[in-house]
Amino acid sequence: MKKLILGTAALALSAGMALAQDVVRLATEGAYPPYNFINDAGDVDGFERDLGDELCKRAELNCTWVTNDWDSIIPNLVSGNYDAILAGMSISPERQEVVAFTQPYTPPSLSAYAALSDDVDLENSVISAQTGTIQANHVVDTGATLLEYPTSDECVDAVRNGEAEAVLADKDVLVPIVNEGDLVFVGEDTALSNGIGMAFRKSDPELKDKFDAAVQSMKDDGTLNELIIKWMGEDSPRW
Template identity: 75%
Template sequence: MKSLLLGSAALALTASISLADTVRLGTEGAYPPYNFINDAGEVDGFERELGDELCKRAELTCEWVTNDWDSIIPNLLSGNYDTIIAGMSITDEREEVVDFTQGYTPPSPSAYAAMSADVDLEGGIVAAQTATIQANHVVSTGATIVEYPTPDETVAAVNAGEADAVLADKDFLEPIVSSTDLMFVGEDVLLGNGIGMAFRESDDELRGKFDAAIATMKEDGTLNTLIEKWEVGGTW
């Protein structure tokens, strides 16, 4: 699960949105099965279904906005949308500048994938998406990291021989490994504290509405149904 490097706290807004207005849900649109753009050009995936249901339960009118991952928190703080729902891990680093709902998925493992089983994960070259908890972990292992703007580019780097392995959410890698020559190597790595929605610190009321809606989906089992449908993480 992804974790953006921070340093943009100065961009935070102090004004809260009016809950009578349309709530803009910010996502990446490039991280299946959590979020992606379908053939009709619309946001799709686990978080599209989840976000629509949360808006319905919170009695809010919502619209979807896409944004590149590496600027997704700065653009929340700048007011380009009102919340992030984009496979974003809850981390202590992020909580310095944004507030999270409770997790809507439990923590799930990250995994390495490579073209052969004998790659050197600590002394080799490992690809990861820029500004993620996976990228931070690679640095901590001593491996040489190569970072790319999108998750697809990290996989392409391994296929092209530019990296020995890729580290990413196992949920993201599983369909790729099952349909290509890539294979899982090494041990799974547990990172982050689950995935939640992120809000500006000034938007406590809006965050509370979504937090309450997540709680009702946990209580009635519909959240687990969505998790199982899209095969993301573990159930509650």
């Protein structure tokens, strides 16, 4: 019985750990522009940097930023290496089994294919997609050959280098790349996402609720739409 009581106390302590500490640690990938990237000064930048800073201000929390590779970003959250994720992470049933999400801070956005020419046969091609994403899962479902890479930049480079015939990613990410002129959109845009949200350990409901309220306040006063337009453009879905 003593062991059971101690275990319960430890669990309760863990649940309040993020709120009790002086600094809330926000994790992002730092390699998924315009959502998040590392600028020339070596700092986290992008839509989610602006968003996270504003959310922390509204929640009256002192926050700091860390970067983590995409493929281990959820395991390191669960392990306690940081307290929340803002990393262009789509809310999905599989992820909800492991972490708790706020309400989405972006509406469901489209995924798109980009290639070097518009005559690519997507059903019978090699398609690159970032490891552990809804896009990678979708490529498998279509029957095309999936070529996975750790970052979105590597997925695009695979097309440019001839290793893949097309890349599938969030359209917001591909728009500035296509605008550079060497890639074109091909095929039909696909709705795969239920929106993007912040992810938390399930043992930190109070911290999640604070950010959830802050997201709602930004929706209510229009500042979230302003950030979406600033970073993703007028054509990006908004509230």
